[in-house]
Amino acid sequence: MTISPFPTWADVAPKLVAVAAGREAADLVIRNGHWVNVHSREVLPNQSIAIVAGRVAYVGPDAGHCIGPETQIIEADSRFMIPGLCDGHMHIESGMLTPAEFARAVIPHGTTSMFTDPHEIANVLGIEGVRMMHDEALMQPINIFTQMPSCAPSAPGLETTGYEITPENVAEAMMWPGIIGLGEMMNFPGVINADPKMLAEMAATQAAGKTIGGHYASPDLGPNFHAYAAGGPADDHEGTCEADAIMRVRQGMRAMMRFGSAWYDVEAQITAVTEKGLDPRSFILCTDDCHSGTLTEDGHMNRAVRHAIEVGCDPLIALQMATINTATHFGLEREIGSITPGRRADVILTSDLRSLPVEHVIARGISVAENGVCLVDCPHYAWPDHARHTVHLGKTLAASDFTVPAPDGANRVKAKVIGIVENQAPTKALTAELRVEDGAVQNDIDKDVAKVSLVERHRGTGNVANGFVSGFGYSGKMAMASTVAHDSHQMIVVGTCPDNMALAANRLGDVDGGMVIFKDGKEIALVELPIAGLMSDAPAAEVAVKAQGIVDGMRACGCSLNNANIQHSFLALVVIPELRISDLGLVDVTKFELTELLEDTV
Template structure:
């Protein structure tokens, strides 16, 4: 149980006594312009009375519950809105621990979220999720955890993960508490549609536990299989990139999640389902999925997403609904979070200036002032991860340049080769076919053709599994390489470069620091240690943001100028998003026909 948040049933006597005026409120906010997301209106001159972690009273009169020890805040007419909720986020993708994530986002107005810990689950299974849950419970965040549904994301025949979860593990996790809220994004959507026993069993375990299932459907919006997916009980989906994606999901009774992460910018298009097609927004949500520590520092979190949605033509109060009450209702916890109403948790933000600016001046979380003027006002205890989590990178041997040789089916000439084409600010890739030169049975890549090699090396069990492919649009204009253990979703060791020598150096550097990122050029090496499962840093938020920015600069200096390039590159091993990816098992194609491993060479 979260140490800051008591169940409503335990609070009823004190809340009622406070609302009557027989017990002094612990906190009172006077003269606020209340953003009422339930009614969709702004109410001026409103007062809010808080008892402990929950709201006891909302109304015009408040003096009857002010005592000698009541903390009184005069809002002076400023807007008071519900704390913002992120409806789909992987904390690990910020490279921060839960504690440091809380320190980063509370000053930005985020007071809670629905966190799918499938990154650490792919490394440590249920143990990883449990660690993050226990840490989350020590923070003021209304942190709801989801149970990873796809570990590995698409089956062991396509990739090697560090763990495997199935229906029994899903059922077990739901027994940990009410804050284990849902089944995480069901990325193996073909498995659901075609009756895979494991996937169907996980959804059944979820429904029997009274929880909801989140989706991840990347086939076209008009594909006949979307209703099949919905029939399985999947009621929310963040893989919306067009207005049609949103429209079809909402028409089927699903919640459509529109994301504005660091490197994928889908809100501008998807929000047209409301601004141009006129659909009701009650089943639309704004989410991040995800934002790096660097972009949290430089741009913001859900406050940034709201501001962006409003700039697309969404009315401010509607945008707030899409990041508060809609999200809470989707997960069945609107009694606790998502609105400023009696009985709810006192998660409140006070805003400077215009509502559309979403300029957060103060954040109140679970009835306590947690941040003011961009700075935390409370300290958080932190969490100690065990040694096995800090030493999770196990490769069979050090990398050498020869590991990155691609052997061609001919001795010389040219061969038609499948290339992974990266798309800036998009999660999907394209499949491109290029005729590349061969000499001595070796494929020549990176000799001024703008292409790079990409390799995935198994790092969980030291099996020695490895595959090498070709990728375009990286942009390196000089010899360079990047290696990382942040390689969604199995998080093996991903290496990209145009020099076999530098690729080996980068890979070995990441192994030496037991997880993280390394960029190597002829001028030197830039490292970003991520020792917690090879995904998260042990350092404070400020340090992590600086190290993340250093990686971005190193990539930029080498010619990779993509927006938040690291976030995009980390997805190139994610074998459930179209169209072409690489895993330790080989080149994987994702299409409406399903998922399958294909040859690097077209004529084989």
């Protein structure tokens, strides 16, 4: 099966054989390095790599027989030659960048393969949006494989999306050249209950011989988990502890351990390998969500590998988890994931296997980055106008839209409150006693209780659902609004003042999406995300500066949480416990049902 426009092995096999035999010259030889072989888990000194037509033809102690007068030579100078890194599960939209600009940002960090699930844009633009992401992905100089989103909406009946994904959409997408499988199956209750739609999507994927992505966001490892595993998902990235990782691999799934901008789940799970001694072949490193600031300042998969090493993983095993394990899982072991004959020539030169400085990156046999600088062009897709105008509020919002009416005669009420958990996706279901003023329930800065509102922005209904959230630490009069609101990507607004909340929401309507912060009635930070209200096609460095402005603005309003902007955007993710908000109201994700915001008067 052809999985990208890149020439297949069959296309270039005669050249590979001829170069390996010394009958023809290689295009490129990387000479005199330490070959990190992820198949045998060993480091072989004084080795060279011969490359032709973008693929590895020969690896051995002397590639002199592959060198001709036109062969380019790169001196490894005893540096380590490691495979290009693979991200096994991630969402490009979380970087607030298009595929082209995301690729430009990660190439200098040594990421040469990504397995992306564009379910963010699927919620806004449906299968057409997925196709746009897929097409731009195939234009890039690195390998970007697309998983067809499975769940839009992620929880039917609990949220409203711009579009829905159907089994027919999935079956159609399985025929596209860059589709590698089905995106994370977030509707785990649907799978557990044998929902015909979910099973039909997975059946279409299985029939195409492709991989089903998992998402089991529950601590319950009893019969429900086993029912989910029986349904077909081949991996899962929602584990947060050692027991999660162990149970997944015992049931034949790959445990994908994520280390992104806000999710720090590697350290708690890696002990399944480092202490319990489980076979590391079933473990994969991924990022899930990385914002532009992380990409420009800290790295991407190189950052995840370094972290795994820092928390006790053997460097060679950590590299396997970011290369060959990922490739094998998706059926691409003969294409990517190692420096061996026939594979795409994706190579990193680094002087240290622990700190992992990425000094030179080769992708498909071309030097694409050196010393942190991207050397290649990353082409852009021609995004149509309707993809750039997706924020439809239906009216000018007022402060009254962001108020919670109190029961008649109440002076105080007991309200359910979404509790933020720093560096983790789950939230806590909290309660708080709140005062009533002028017939409206008030938030309480002293108790760290702010308002959270979900503004419908796909159909222009003017609907606003209101609730309360704790954990941001906001003070004063402020509001933050974002059209990045996983997974329905309505508009989510958090604030301490209805007037500022209205200002922030209307501002995003004016700029067709993004993130904005108002403090004391003035705009203090803005990042425009005009493509589907999720992405910018500006360079990552420019977006990162504006995104950092959002982080700084949140801090100026009293928030000290790590990556608080990502925590903000996940308040509407109604498939991860315990409590969330959608356009339909407050959602109890432990029961997968809507729940009343106010419990009682006090």
